[in-house]
Amino acid sequence: MADAHPLNPNPNHSPPLPTLSLPPLSSPPPPLSPSPSPFPQAFPSDIAGGGRFVGLKRPPVRLTSEFDSEASVFFHKVSCKLFDGLAKLKLSFQNDVNGALAFPELGFLTRHFSVLYDVENRNALLKGSVDLANFLQVRASHNVKDQQGELSMIAKLGDPSYKLELSSFVPSIGLPRATFHFPLGEVSVEEQRSEEAEKVLSINGIVKSHFLNGVCTAVYRENDLNLRYCYKDDELSFIPSISLPSNAASFGFKRRFSPSDKMSYWYHFDSNNWNAVYKHTVGKDIKFKAGYDSTVQLGWASIWVGDQDGKAKTSPMKTKVQLMLQVARDDIRNPFFMFRMKKRWDF
Structure with missing residues (x-):
């Protein structure tokens, strides 16, 4: 009887499988035939982390909380910047000491357009601006629930410090308000209705000018003229003011004792x-x-x-x-x- 093969002890069965001869370690492995892959191949620089591969990155989130003990209310605002800072998404709300939420508001803001949505009242405030040219800018705002808004046009008059602004409510209730801006201040003219329901022109303005080593300011609002003079140096400040025609006068005094210590005092002569x-x-x-x-x-x-x-x-x-x-x-x-x-x- 023939000796049984170590891998096939039963001689009546099929002969043993032929053994595989492995190539020596020094010989290179046979090349593999390339097979198509449904996924794109990454570049070596991408794998190393320094190339064209762009991963999704969570935008930074900012949470600001404020508490006022006088009102016993917490104020919260959550915001994050989107699209590399081109837009901002924010959520603001309040809650009392019992945890009840109030006045939630959502906001989406960009440089030229913003939307503020009042969740409780289901109302939205839209604001936008666009530069039609280097010298003309248009601004608009619209309250969706009240169906009211305002439209403004600002034109630069040669020098950027000189501007003419025309603004009107939408729907219009009268002539637009005209405001002229210049380096020393601004003057505005608008149409108002008097107590007798008559249309009158109202003039308001503010003018500032340097005078005697100080700044003199004149503010005219609703037939009331306030004149104020401010002299200031490194240690002292004098601020007298008077309102006409009421003749209400006041005097302010400020004294700096050191870079970290100062005192201010105000006195009203009429009261x-x-x-x-x-x-x-x-x-x-x-x-x-x-x-x-x-x-x-x-x-x-x-x-x-x-x-x-x-x-x-x-x-x-x-x-x-x-x-x-x-x-x-x-x-x-x-x-x-x-x-x-x-x-x-x-x-």
């Missing part, structure tokens, strides 16, 4: 009311203020952490905080404390 404010700053982020107002007979003191007039992003840790204490003259034992905070998060 004998006055108010004073003292300010002290520590760097750019902390400001202490204290003052008294005789009109309401109220003394107060507050401290700001962060720029008072700036945004939260310019404040330390993107936070603005105000602590304020008010004390009434006739109720000293019951001071009133206020707290305001504005915080920004970037995601």
Whole structure:
């Protein structure tokens, strides 16, 4: 009997499969025939991360929250920039201490067009502007629910500091308002109805001019002329003003004691009311203020952490905080404390 094959111990079965002879390690593998692929091949630079491959990137989201203890209300705004900053999408709403939401509003803003949608009232406010030429600009706004809007045209008159603006309500209720802008101020003329339902022309304007090392300002509004002069140097400021024909006069005085300490004082001659404010700053982020107002007979003191007039992003840790204490003259034992905070998060 023949010896059984190690891979086929039963000689009555089919003969064993032939063994495969592998090429030596030094010989290169046989080339593979290319096969069509339904997916495009990536370039080596794309795989390395430095080429034409563009991936979807989530736009940055910004959340700003503000709390006012006087009204016990939180104000929130969520915004993100789209299309590399060409547009902005924002959502704003309020909620009280119980969590109830109120006044939700959606907004889509671009440089020349914006839409603000009031969710509760189901109303939208549309605003847009377009430059028809280098010297002409058209602006328009429309309230969808009220079916009212305003249309304005601004034309540059040679020098960019000289402009003529014509604006009118839509639908029109009279002649358009004309405003002439010039380097020293502006003057506007519009049609109004008097108490006798007669159409009259109303003239308003403001003019500024340098005079005796200061700035003189004249403001004319509804037959009332206010004249104000402001002299200011590195340490002192004098601001007298008078209104005609009421002859209501006031005087302002400001004194800077140091780069971080200053005081201001205002006195109204017609009512004998006055108010004073003292300010002290520590760097750019902390400001202490204290003052008294005789009109309401109220003394107060507050401290700001962060720029008072700036945004939260310019404040330390993107936070603005105000602590304020008010004390009434006739109720000293019951001071009133206020707290305001504005915080920004970037995601």
